[in-house]
Amino acid sequence: MRCAMGMKSPFSPRSPAAEVGALTLISVNVQEADFDVARLQSSLLMGGQEEGAVATFTGYVRAANEERQVNTLQLEHYPGMTEASIEDIVNQAARRWPLLAATVVHRVGKLSAGDQIVWVGVASAHREAAFSACEFIMDYLKTRAPFWKKELGPEGEHWVSAQQHDRRRAARWQEDNAL
Amino acid sequence: MLKVLFFARVREQLGCSSIELRWPETGTDLDGLQEQLCCERGDAWRDVLAQVNMIRAVNQVVMEGNCALRDGDEIAFFPPVTGG
Numbered sequence: 001m002r003c004a005m006g007m008k009s010p011f012s013p014r015s016p017a018a019e020v021g022a023l024t025l026i027s028v029n030v031q032e033a034d035f036d037v038a039r040l041q042s043s044l045l046m047g048g049q050e051e052g053a054v055a056t057f058t059g060y061v062r063a064a065n066e067e068r069q070v071n072t073l074q075l076e077h078y079p080g081m082t083e084a085s086i087e088d089i090v091n092q093a094a095r096r097w098p099l100l101a102a103t104v105v106h107r108v109g110k111l112s113a114g115d116q117i118v119w120v121g122v123a124s125a126h127r128e129a130a131f132s133a134c135e136f137i138m139d140y141l142k143t144r145a146p147f148w149k150k151e152l153g154p155e156g157e158h159w160v161s162a163q164q165h166d167r168r169r170a171a172r173w174q175e176d177n178a179l
Numbered sequence: 180m181l182k183v184l185f186f187a188r189v190r191e192q193l194g195c196s197s198i199e200l201r202w203p204e205t206g207t208d209l210d211g212l213q214e215q216l217c218c219e220r221g222d223a224w225r226d227v228l229a230q231v232n233m234i235r236a237v238n239q240v241v242m243e244g245n246c247a248l249r250d251g252d253e254i255a256f257f258p259p260v261t262g263g
Contacts, residue, residue: 059263075262076187078255081239106262118263138263146236147189147262159188162232162259 024094025101028086030077032109033139035119044101044121051100055130056121057138063113065160069153075108075117078146082106093122096136097129104137106147134171143170181205181248186257189206192227193220202250209235209245211244232259 025046037058045051061073090102101123111117120137124130149160180213181200190196206212213235235242236255248254 030224077262078184078186078236078239078257081236081255084239142260142263144260145262146186146260148258149261150187159258160261162261166263 003068012177024099026087026090027101027103028083028090029103029105030079030082030086030108032107033107034107034116035105036118037116040103040105040119044103044123046101048100050125051123052125053127054121054123055072055127055131055134057134058116058120059109059118059138061115061117065151068151068155068158069152070113072152073111073113073115074150075111075153076148076150077106077108082146085145086141089137089144091171093133093136097124097133099124099129099133102133102137103143106141106145108147110128131177139166139170139173142166180251182253183212183216184253186255186259187235189227189230191236191254193224203256205248208245208247209237209254212248227255230258233257234259 027043031137037056041054042055044054061070063070086104086106090104093099093102099122101121103119103121105119107115107117118138118141120134122130122134122137124133143162143166151158151160180202181186182197183200184197185193200212204215206215213228217228220226221263235249236257238245238253239255
């Protein structure tokens with residue numbers, strides 16, 4: 001899904017249309033397939049010369065979590081709501097910082113230790129906006145987008161529990177708008 | 180008709196990923212729907228749906244409390260999210 005912010009989208013019922021002057025290109029994909037970080041980053045830059053900064057984050061499947069060995073990670077999601085909630089999060093970021101483009105790719109299905117799970121890329125004129133927006137998007141994604149992880153390892157199956165520290169990280173964006 | 184979806188641990192505990200219910204026998208608000216499900220399906224469902232931190236969404240928007248339902252709504256029950 002790729003859309004220009006400010007356009008009416010059926011996937012963003014939660015937030016009013018953004019009131020920003022610049023057009024922010026937003027792309028959100030939930031997919032089983034792996035992704036190519038270099039290709040994603042180059043597609044984030046649309047050939048304009050306004051971008052002075054790109055901040056990106058790549059998440060991977062850890063081979064161990066809370067001392068449990070993880071061979072396989074199964075990622076379940078709520079089709080439709082997942083894409084809508086990520087788009088909503090990116091729109092919130094674009095209202096807080098002057099972004100030129102933002103891309104989120106999140107994998108679902110069966111993944112192995114070491115696999116890429118998630119990629120967030122944000123382009124802006126300056127590094128502060130890019131760093132902050134990238135972190136904001138990840139913090140909100142972890143606590144608001146409907147994905148669920150189930151670990152499979154030698155000790156059996158285990159649904160991953162939501163973490164208090166993830167909620168705290170997301171909450172700090174509400175406490176201090178100037179972060 | 181209402182569509183009710185269950186995800187992740189909730190889906191496994193109930194052994195059910197989705198059901199369709201005839202409107203308005205479902206109850207016309209979210210709490211009423213949940214109570215109706217518990218009455219029809221028994222204590223196992225009551226225990227699962229009453230779990231602390233259960234998240235309820237109506238038409239793919241998370242609800243903090245009770246809300247009115249309308250014919251055609253999509254309701255979902257799921258545990259706290261763990262993506263990223």
